[in-house]
Amino acid sequence: MTSLLRSILPNSSPKEEDNYYDDDDDDHSVEYSFAMEYTGPLVSHDIPQVAPVDVRRIPTAAMAVMVSNLSLPVIQPIVKKTDNSPLVYSTKLENFSHIEGVSKSNLENRTLSSSSSDTLGFSDNLNDSNCVSGSSDLDKDCNNHLNPIISDSTKSMSRSQELYSEHSSCESVEASNQGNRTSVVTFRDLPSNNSYSEETDLDEPETVPHRPVVPELKSGLCYRCNKRNRFSEKEFCIVCGAKYCSKCVFRAMGSMPEGRKCIPCIGYRIDESKRGSLGKCSGMLRRLLTNDAIKQIMSSEISCGVNQLPPNLVCVNNKVLSIEELVLLQSCSNPPKKLRPGRYWYDKVSGFWGKEGEKPMQIISADLPVGYQILQDASNGNTNVLINNREITKAEIWMLQAAGIHCEGNPHFWVTADGSYQLEGMNYVMGKLWEKKRVKIVCTALSLPFPSDTSISVGEEVAKETNKVNLKKQEQRMMNKILLVGCDQSGTSTIYKQAKILYDVPFSEDEKQSIKYMIQKNLYSYIAILLEGHEHFEQDYLVEMRRRCADEPSSSGDKIEEKNMYSFNRRLKEFSSWLLQITMSGDLEAIFPAATQVYSPLVEELWKDKAFQATYKRRNELNMLPRVANYFLDRAVEISRMDYEPSEMDMLYAEGVTSSNGVASMEFTFPKSSQDGYMEPLDQNDPSTSYQLIRVHTSSLGEKCKWLEMFEDVDLVVYCVSLTEYDEYHEDINGKQTNKMLASKRLFETIVNHPTLSEKHFLLILNKFDLLEEKIERVPLNQCDWFQDFTPVISHHPHNATSNNNTPLAQRGFHYMAVKFKRLFTTLTGRKLFVSKVTGLEGDSVDLALKYGKEILKWDDERHVVSTNEFSTESIERTTSM
Ligand SMILES: Nc1nc2c(ncn2[C@@H]2O[C@H](COP(=O)(O)OP(=O)(O)OP(=O)(O)O)[C@@H](O)[C@H]2O)c(=O)[nH]1
Ligand SMILES: [Mg+2]
Numbered sequence: 001m002t003s004l005l006r007s008i009l010p011n012s013s014p015k016e017e018d019n020y021y022d023d024d025d026d027d028h029s030v031e032y033s034f035a036m037e038y039t040g041p042l043v044s045h046d047i048p049q050v051a052p053v054d055v056r057r058i059p060t061a062a063m064a065v066m067v068s069n070l071s072l073p074v075i076q077p078i079v080k081k082t083d084n085s086p087l088v089y090s091t092k093l094e095n096f097s098h099i100e101g102v103s104k105s106n107l108e109n110r111t112l113s114s115s116s117s118d119t120l121g122f123s124d125n126l127n128d129s130n131c132v133s134g135s136s137d138l139d140k141d142c143n144n145h146l147n148p149i150i151s152d153s154t155k156s157m158s159r160s161q162e163l164y165s166e167h168s169s170c171e172s173v174e175a176s177n178q179g180n181r182t183s184v185v186t187f188r189d190l191p192s193n194n195s196y197s198e199e200t201d202l203d204e205p206e207t208v209p210h211r212p213v214v215p216e217l218k219s220g221l222c223y224r225c226n227k228r229n230r231f232s233e234k235e236f237c238i239v240c241g242a243k244y245c246s247k248c249v250f251r252a253m254g255s256m257p258e259g260r261k262c263i264p265c266i267g268y269r270i271d272e273s274k275r276g277s278l279g280k281c282s283g284m285l286r287r288l289l290t291n292d293a294i295k296q297i298m299s300s301e302i303s304c305g306v307n308q309l310p311p312n313l314v315c316v317n318n319k320v321l322s323i324e325e326l327v328l329l330q331s332c333s334n335p336p337k338k339l340r341p342g343r344y345w346y347d348k349v350s351g352f353w354g355k356e357g358e359k360p361m362q363i364i365s366a367d368l369p370v371g372y373q374i375l376q377d378a379s380n381g382n383t384n385v386l387i388n389n390r391e392i393t394k395a396e397i398w399m400l401q402a403a404g405i406h407c408e409g410n411p412h413f414w415v416t417a418d419g420s421y422q423l424e425g426m427n428y429v430m431g432k433l434w435e436k437k438r439v440k441i442v443c444t445a446l447s448l449p450f451p452s453d454t455s456i457s458v459g460e461e462v463a464k465e466t467n468k469v470n471l472k473k474q475e476q477r478m479m480n481k482i483l484l485v486g487c488d489q490s491g492t493s494t495i496y497k498q499a500k501i502l503y504d505v506p507f508s509e510d511e512k513q514s515i516k517y518m519i520q521k522n523l524y525s526y527i528a529i530l531l532e533g534h535e536h537f538e539q540d541y542l543v544e545m546r547r548r549c550a551d552e553p554s555s556s557g558d559k560i561e562e563k564n565m566y567s568f569n570r571r572l573k574e575f576s577s578w579l580l581q582i583t584m585s586g587d588l589e590a591i592f593p594a595a596t597q598v599y600s601p602l603v604e605e606l607w608k609d610k611a612f613q614a615t616y617k618r619r620n621e622l623n624m625l626p627r628v629a630n631y632f633l634d635r636a637v638e639i640s641r642m643d644y645e646p647s648e649m650d651m652l653y654a655e656g657v658t659s660s661n662g663v664a665s666m667e668f669t670f671p672k673s674s675q676d677g678y679m680e681p682l683d684q685n686d687p688s689t690s691y692q693l694i695r696v697h698t699s700s701l702g703e704k705c706k707w708l709e710m711f712e713d714v715d716l717v718v719y720c721v722s723l724t725e726y727d728e729y730h731e732d733i734n735g736k737q738t739n740k741m742l743a744s745k746r747l748f749e750t751i752v753n754h755p756t757l758s759e760k761h762f763l764l765i766l767n768k769f770d771l772l773e774e775k776i777e778r779v780p781l782n783q784c785d786w787f788q789d790f791t792p793v794i795s796h797h798p799h800n801a802t803s804n805n806n807t808p809l810a811q812r813g814f815h816y817m818a819v820k821f822k823r824l825f826t827t828l829t830g831r832k833l834f835v836s837k838v839t840g841l842e843g844d845s846v847d848l849a850l851k852y853g854k855e856i857l858k859w860d861d862e863r864h865v866v867s868t869n870e871f872s873t874e875s876i877e878r879t880t881s882m
Helices: 004-008 014-020 060-069 104-109 124-130 137-141 143-150 159-167 249-253 272-277 283-288 291-303 323-331 394-402 437-445 453-457 460-476 492-502 509-551 557-563 570-585 596-608 610-617 629-633 636-640 648-653 674-679 681-685 703-711 740-753 769-778 809-829 843-868 873-881
Strands: 078-081 087-090 170-175 183-187 314-316 342-346 352-355 360-363 412-415 420-423 479-486 663-668 690-696 716-722 729-731 737-739 761-767 834-837
Touching (some): 249 283, 437 663, 437 690, 479 740, 492 648, 492 690, 492 716, 492 761, 509 570, 509 629, 509 648, 596 636, 690 843, 716 740, 716 843, 729 740, 761 843, 769 809, 809 834, 834 843
Parallel strands (some): 479 690, 479 716, 716 761, 761 834
Antiparallel strands (some): 078 087, 170 183, 342 352, 412 420, 729 737
């Protein structure tokens, strides 16, 4: 028998063909099969029925592709329903009439219908060529697995078929032609998308047999043709793990009624380690089939009964689930995502859901009668703070703090599904957790769950749909987490904000508002510095004038006062002394920006005042004035107004970023750019790769950065150091002056040595290179004890551009510091530190550094793929695209 598959694979050996289809005309033991209206040319390319298939689930589009490969028309089966419900599949004859050599009468003659009123199958004139027998060589190969499926239709209908047919809402009515003939199938309308239908899956799917995983072949070998091509894509069987190349995949897997399983594995449970890849096929299969075909196969793979998770492998609150519980869990409006075998805890009141001994990973529907009562130590918390009887983790404490909830005194909270919280024993709701914007930021940064808006407020159906979409979106995306840390003033918040601007992640209203207030408050502190300077300038001017006066006895003291170019009018004088007093007392923070409305007119008046302008011109003499102050002072009047709206640049230059507990988090993707050249090939194939940048302030990390353990799932740590710190000092908690570079080094050591990050890649950002260029000319690097051996040789031949000696001093300083950190890192870890030179205020510079981070992650991914040759479909795609 010639098969359609065979016909599209002309080079395959006859032996291989025999393995799949035999010529035994008498054996027509297909239980579910096509009845199609066929015509001449098609007869010789019959449909590859290698396993019993629910007609509705046969990926017709897959067939269509194969047919289209043969330049044949797409066959669209249409369903006719007769009184007794058996179905007849037919195709529209017109579809074929344009094919050369095919007349309508020819088509009609070859029309197929069910062979008896209640039997669905091929009519005799096609049986010869189209039916698949169970006695082919292939089937002999697979005898043990296939026989139960394709022999006696009633007696031997395998469990998988039962489940399968149940899922596809087919009912086996009776068998005609016992042994050889097809069983009778009637069809009901498909129910909604639920994987489980009540009557179907409640009976022990755990009895679905388990098939051992095949031992892995040497990397790159196809399990069928045994040909090696390490980098060519393969599709793998979700049961036994065997991998097939594009030439063999259809021969090995047939029409894939249960998804990607080799034929002998049909009817068997999937390998649980591959559950994550259900519904995700390789790029290879996508190229071979149409979208519709892929959709159909993947949907069968996800929903067919035999592939469902066995309930006895899931334990919730110490109780092994029954099938009813599992169904409840998976069919609720907000089910656990990617449920795998394992032990879980479930807080029925709030809906928090997590793995035993771990922080919550999701918020699912509340009040499901699943598992026993939750235990206090379910998530292994050690905070003495309880939510719904569970001792919560440190990450959750941060979440509560972000919501403004105090956790002193080890309180016990009661949190309901909508986030309402109250103290145990108190009868009033203190607030709603999920309504606090900062909670969302902290939850995202710490990988804590946050409910989607819909799951709280909208009806079940909409929520269900939204969840599905979200789930799909999540599955499509690969999230890489980047943790950004550094000492105070190293520039982490600048880099974080720069990334927002670069990758089009808008600042939230909340962030904008608080950055605006920060800018306005800082403006008054800069003005205060100017006013302090003004007092000195005024005093100096007075002294100078008096000296001159002494030289010219004719001029009076009053005149000197009048002539003083630094004199304010009375109002400005009062404002000036008030502001200076407030600043000295440290109350500036308490008054501004709230008082902006009142003082804004005074700022305007001040700015127009000649005395103040004279002071402003001399601002460079004021050491206390930060460099960034110029940027804002130039627009002081505009900024001091109530209706001031900070621009992106303003937000970048503002000192700080809104965050609670010093944690800020953003998601972004790298935009595609034609200039990226060779750097981009992988991303072009995988544009959905997204990144999460989490900036955390070290003051929030506790002693010895203990709370770094909350960032166990980050992929890359970016440590930020300011290149200008080498001659700067700050007072530590004991009042001791400490060199800032040494403090940075110590923090670096602590973070690198932290057990949570022991396996992570590190990228060191040496920031503020623009400032180093200025500073290193004035202040030698060996001001810092750690940099004593920096002794650059200065060239006396400035025109010798190729000489190393002519490398700018700042560049050499940067290299030197980079090597210092690299050596330190290698001593601590034995691994390689990546370093990037950055000027945080320049977008391109930050962009390059973050892209470097991306390259590190990509490199790591590829390394894993090559070394472990994992089954992950993404990795297969990536390897190939290398
Ligand atoms: N000239 C220059 N200034 C920079 C650069 N990076 C950051 N700054 C400035 O340095 C100051 C500190 O930067 P931040 O980003 O606030 O530093 P941080 O790490 O958040 O420090 P904390 O807020 O103290 O935690 C800000 O005024 C920035 O504008 C840079 O590359 N060049
Ligand atoms: Mg800052």
